[in-house]
Amino acid sequence: MSAILLMLLGLGGLAGGYLFYSRYIADRIYRFDPDFITPAHEFEDGVDYVPTNKFVLWGHHFTSVAGAAPIVGPAIAVIWGWLPAFLWVILGTVFFAGVHDSGAVWASVRNRAVSVGSLTGDVVGKRARSIFMIVIFLVLLMVNAVFGVVIAGLLIKNPASVVPIWGAIAVALVIGQLIYRFKFNLALVSLFGVIALYLLIYIGPSVPVSLPESVAGLSDGASWILILFAYAAVASLLPVWVLLQPRDYINGLQLFVGLILLYAAVLVGNPEVVAPMINHQVPVDTPPLIPLLFVTIACGAISGFHGLVASGTTSKQLNREPDARFVGYFGAVGEGALALAAILAATAGFATLADWQTVYQGFGQGGVQAFVDGGATILSNGIGISSAVAGTMLTVMAALFAGTTMDTGLRLQRYIFQEFGEIYGIRWLGRPLPATLMAVTCCILLAFGAGGADGSGGLLIWPLFGTTNQLLAGLTLLVVTVMLVRLKRPVWVTLVPLVFLLLMTVLALLIQLNEFFQKKDWFLLGLDVVALVAAILVALECASALRKPAAISVTDDRSAR
Incomplete structure (x- = not known):
């Protein structure tokens, strides 16, 4: 099988989805209104609510959701063969993820830019909101704790990536000032940022950086985890235009340059896809393709974490409602x-x-390292980039996106604690600093309390990330569907994906429940039960809400600015 053919079919399908299906969704289903006053304008505060150029906001949104997961999931799932992974990525993106992500932005924008968890209380009911908030908290805890471990591992294994990864923060700070304070031309600033990032990548192999193997009794991995959480805490408190937006924007451009180089190498080198189309000789420990494919590849097809970003930070920065499509x-x-x-x-x-x-x-093999090694081989053979530079570039790509997801994830976790403070009348928890400290404390307690001095505890609950994440996506689609029903809009575009997703997720949770029981892993077994019960209860709550003729807090139109 020629990799060129696979690439062209995939990119063609994705392009067709955006050009045609997304327009239908925007015009006929969500009906984006250019005169709607978005929360970014209504509540503008210069910190969280900031009307933002759609290209810059796309960079923030894209890089926040595109962490390591869209690399890890597909690079693991090809163990079943390339065809199932390919079909789920393309069809899932077009008919599931795009509908889910733009719908989450729309639902939040139409409701004062509240998070999807808080929105559940307005649309469905208070009981559903409480359950939903538990699921959201678990997903954010998994993302933040695990990505901290993943990035630390990449920094240790690839010392050449340390300078470009941390140097990207300095580049982002400069770009933020150039765009917002000095009003420089966006195209020139973008060009400067991309050149600076790739210069750092080129320099990286010449100046590798490693931490001492032990500092104050902590391993180098544990030291990196603490440094990363300290950075993420500061980043989550800064105004979004200072670091979060420019870093995400320039990382998005860097990724597209990297993807263009990788796809160009495929065109020039024409490598052969050596993996089987359908693998009939999977290792003995491999779980069944259905339903595990649909939770192994979460980010990259559809992901509940996207709904958290869409309703948590993106909706607060949307300049015009039609920008939600892009x-x-x-x-x-x-x-x-x-x-x-x-x-x-x-x-x-x-x-x-x-x-x-x-x-x-074995199942779980491959992942980020297969992407880095395989991609470096394609780049080296196709367009002559040295293996060292190519490996550094792909490592930096993976680490930067894991880092931007962690930045946004911690900010979202801060929002969740602040919403807890508002819901339950805990005034001190409603302030940014205490809420951020609570978020960081929970992640560190998981990383070190469950994993010991090496800080790897976050990995303990990672086996449940795929199912919990997809459950969250299904629940977000349920909320959007309820809104569409009450607005008397067509609902099949959200109803079909949510029914399929909830079915696959519940089946996967049941399979994992048996696996955890057989292994006597009572901790994960308990979390699995919590997720399973939450799925059933919220689905029942939403089914009940669909039958109620009561009004909803969403507005169908609004005064022009």
Whole structure:
């Protein structure tokens, strides 16, 4: 199988989805109104509510949702063969993720830019909101704790990536000032940022940086985790225009340059996809393709975390409501393109089928390292980039997106604690600093309390990330569907994906429940039960809400600015 054909089919499908299906969704289903006064204007405060150029906001949204997961999931799922992973990424992006992401932005914007968890209370009911908030908290805890561990591992394994990864923060700070304070031309600033990032990537292998193996009794990995959380805490408190927006924007451009180089290398080198189309000889520990494919590839097809970003930070920065199509739907398309690149790297970046089988000897093998190694081989053979620079570039790409997701995730977790403070009347928790400290404390307690001095505790609950994340996506689609029903709009575009997603997620949770029981892993078993019960209860609450003729807090039109 030619990698070129797979690439063209995939990119063609994604482009067609944005050009045609997203327009239908925007015009006929969500009916974006250019005269609607968005919360970014209504509540503008210069910190969280900031009307933002749609290209800059797309960069923030895309890079916040495109962490390491759209690389890890597809690079693991190809163990079933490249065809199932390919179909789920393309069809899931077009018919699931784009609808979900743009719908979450729209639902939040129409309701004062509140998070999807808080919105559940307005649309469905207070009981559903309480359950939803538990699921949201678990997902954010998993994302923040695990990505801290993942980034720390990348920094240790690839010392050449340390300078470009941390140097990207300095570049973002400069870009924020140039765009917002000095009003420089966006195109020139963008060009400067991309050149600066790639210069850092080129310099990185010449100045590798490593921490001491032990500092105050902590391993180098644990030290990196603490540094990362200290940085994320500060970043989550800064005004979004200072660091979050410019870093996400320039990272988005850097990713697209990286994807263009990778896809160009495929066109020039024409590597062969050595992995089987359908793998009939999967390792003995591999779970069934259905339903596990649909939770193994979450980000890259559809992801509940996207709804948290869409309703948590993106909706507070949307300048015009029609921008939700570009920011939300095209943001999902961008992540689908990244997932497609991960599939190509993990199936065509090996010389022979035997080499591929050596890596994929068990379920969970491959992941980020398969993407980095396979992608570096394609870049080196295709367009002559040295293996060292190519490996550094792909490592930086993965780490930067994991970092931006962690930044946004911690800010979202701060919002959740602030909403808890408002809901339950805890005034001190409603302030940014205490809420941020609570968020960081929870992540560190999980990382070190459950994992010991190496800080790897976040990985303990990672097996449930896929199912809990997809459950959250289904619940977000339920909320959007309830809103559409009460506005007397067509609902099939959200109803079909949510029914499919909830069915696959519940089946996956039941399979994992049995696995955890067989392994006597009572901790994960308990969390699995919590997620399963939450899925059933919120689905029942939403089914009840669909039958109620009561009014809803969403408005169908609003005065022009």
